[in-house]
Amino acid sequence: GEDVEQSLFLSVREGDSSVINCTYTDSSSTYLYWYKQEPGAGLQLLTYIFSNMDMKQDQRLTVLLNKKDKHLSLRIADTQTGDSAIYFCAESPLTGGFKTIFGAGTRLFVKA
Amino acid sequence: EAQVTQNPRYLITVTGKKLTVTCSQNMNHEYMSWYRQDPGLGLRQIYYSMNVEVTDKGDVPEGYKVSRKEKRNFPLILESPSPNQTSLYFCASSPLYQTGQQETQYFGPGTRLLVL
Numbered sequence: 550g551e552d553v554e555q556s557l558f559l560s561v562r563e564g565d566s567s568v569i570n571c572t573y574t575d576s577s578s579t580y581l582y583w584y585k586q587e588p589g590a591g592l593q594l595l596t597y598i599f600s601n602m603d604m605k606q607d608q609r610l611t612v613l614l615n616k617k618d619k620h621l622s623l624r625i626a627d628t629q630t631g632d633s634a635i636y637f638c639a640e641s642p643l644t645g646g647f648k649t650i651f652g653a654g655t656r657l658f659v660k661a
Numbered sequence: 662e663a664q665v666t667q668n669p670r671y672l673i674t675v676t677g678k679k680l681t682v683t684c685s686q687n688m689n690h691e692y693m694s695w696y697r698q699d700p701g702l703g704l705r706q707i708y709y710s711m712n713v714e715v716t717d718k719g720d721v722p723e724g725y726k727v728s729r730k731e732k733r734n735f736p737l738i739l740e741s742p743s744p745n746q747t748s749l750y751f752c753a754s755s756p757l758y759q760t761g762q763q764e765t766q767y768f769g770p771g772t773r774l775l776v777l
Contacts, residue, residue, distance in 0.1 A: 553703075557701070580765075582765065590770065591665075591751055591769055591770050591771050592751065592753075594765045594766070594767075597765055637703060637704065639704075648706055648709065648719055648720070649694070649766065650706075651696075651705070653702055653703035654703050
């Protein structure tokens with residue numbers, strides 16, 4: 550069935566790059582998303598990528614997609630303390646109804 | 662301001678007492694959805710709706726009901742809440758592409774529910 554997996558924790562120093570990884574199972578997925586959740590808040594869309602793209606860059610954010618391995622990553626350049634949050638990977642498969650499948654989330658800690 | 666609102670934001674109730682969590686969006690979105698968030702499990706989809714009077718089950722629909730009588734509202738109903746429904750609930754909405762897939766979702770602020 551559909552599944553999205555992410556590591557649960559990542560710790561980086563302020564100013565370094567963060568790389569958050571995700572694997573998904575449904576090859577029919579057309580859209581793949583990264584959401585950010587700050588403490589006590591709902592989810593906020595950070596970026597998304599179409600499955601026919603390999604890479605998308607948006608300011609400090611770079612998304613890489615390896616469709617063969619079903620691997621998605623989010624790189625945050627020059628990580629700041631304000632980037633501390635939970636980051637969710639999600640896929641929107643074409644099969645199995647119009648659902649969105651979320652990973653468990655990666656909690657990013659940024660040390661000053 | 663474009664937004665998704667949920668009420669109440671916090672709720673403590675007892676087992677078996679029916680409750681409704683409301684969700685409303687002002688963006689004329691076709692697609693609306695309910696999720697629950699539990700530690701270590703991320704977000705799991707409860708129900709979703711493609712349009713008025715069109716609803717379908719997500720991954721964890723047991724113990725929940727929904728209705729979509731109007732485009733802007735998508736209430737979540739717990740007919741007989743149980744302690745395992747203690748969770749953080751999010752409503753979301755999005756427009757639909759011509760392909761029928763939803764675009765990126767806009768999330769409400771969340772409703773924290775405790776069932777004793």
